[in-house]
Amino acid sequence: MAQPTMVDDYQAALVTLQEAGHKLTAPRKTILHYLVSTDQYPTADMIYQDLLKQGHQYSLATIYNTLDILETCQLVLAIDSEQDGKRHYDYFGHPHYHVICVRCGRIADANNFDFSQLPNAASQATGYHIQNYEVMVKGLCPQCQERLATDQTEID
Numbered sequence: 001m002a003q004p005t006m007v008d009d010y011q012a013a014l015v016t017l018q019e020a021g022h023k024l025t026a027p028r029k030t031i032l033h034y035l036v037s038t039d040q041y042p043t044a045d046m047i048y049q050d051l052l053k054q055g056h057q058y059s060l061a062t063i064y065n066t067l068d069i070l071e072t073c074q075l076v077l078a079i080d081s082e083q084d085g086k087r088h089y090d091y092f093g094h095p096h097y098h099v100i101c102v103r104c105g106r107i108a109d110a111n112n113f114d115f116s117q118l119p120n121a122a123s124q125a126t127g128y129h130i131q132n133y134e135v136m137v138k139g140l141c142p143q144c145q146e147r148l149a150t151d152q153t154e155i156d
């Protein structure tokens with residue numbers, strides 16, 4: 001199956017925003033485009049700094065407001081990292097899950113598992129009307145595994 005391109009994702013996200021009744025203001029378009037394009041999991045501060053470097057002087061309040069709207073429209077997922085205590089943002093136009101390293105906090109996207117039955121199952125089990133879901137799997141990233149293995153040999 002062909003992966004949708006970034007341009008497709010961005011255009012589709014703009015339609016979602018508009019259909020939810022949100023005006024396509026310049027900050028909303030810029031922040032959305034930034035999140036669709038990045039493979040990082042930026043914090044609001046990082047978004048602020050990066051956009052400033054690109055010549056966009058948006059206040060942190062504007063960025064937080066925009067992120068709220070994008071979250072409400074389920075275009076963006078907030079990931080709270082226990083490692084750095086910060087909230088990270090991820091474009092979430094396509095269902096996928098995350099694996100987070102319990103040691104260094106590195107986050108990875110994974111989309112090789114079908115969660116499409118999860119909302120139905122959750123609704124059947126609880127009677128809740130399911131709006132969204134997120135799945136976080138925890139483990140040790142390859143870098144930390146390597147580092148731990150090295151530390152181990154040094155001790156021996």
Ligand SMILES: [Zn+2]
Binds near residue numbers: 142
């Ligand atoms: Zn790690």
Ligand SMILES: [Zn+2]
Binds near residue numbers: 097109110
């Ligand atoms: Zn993700």
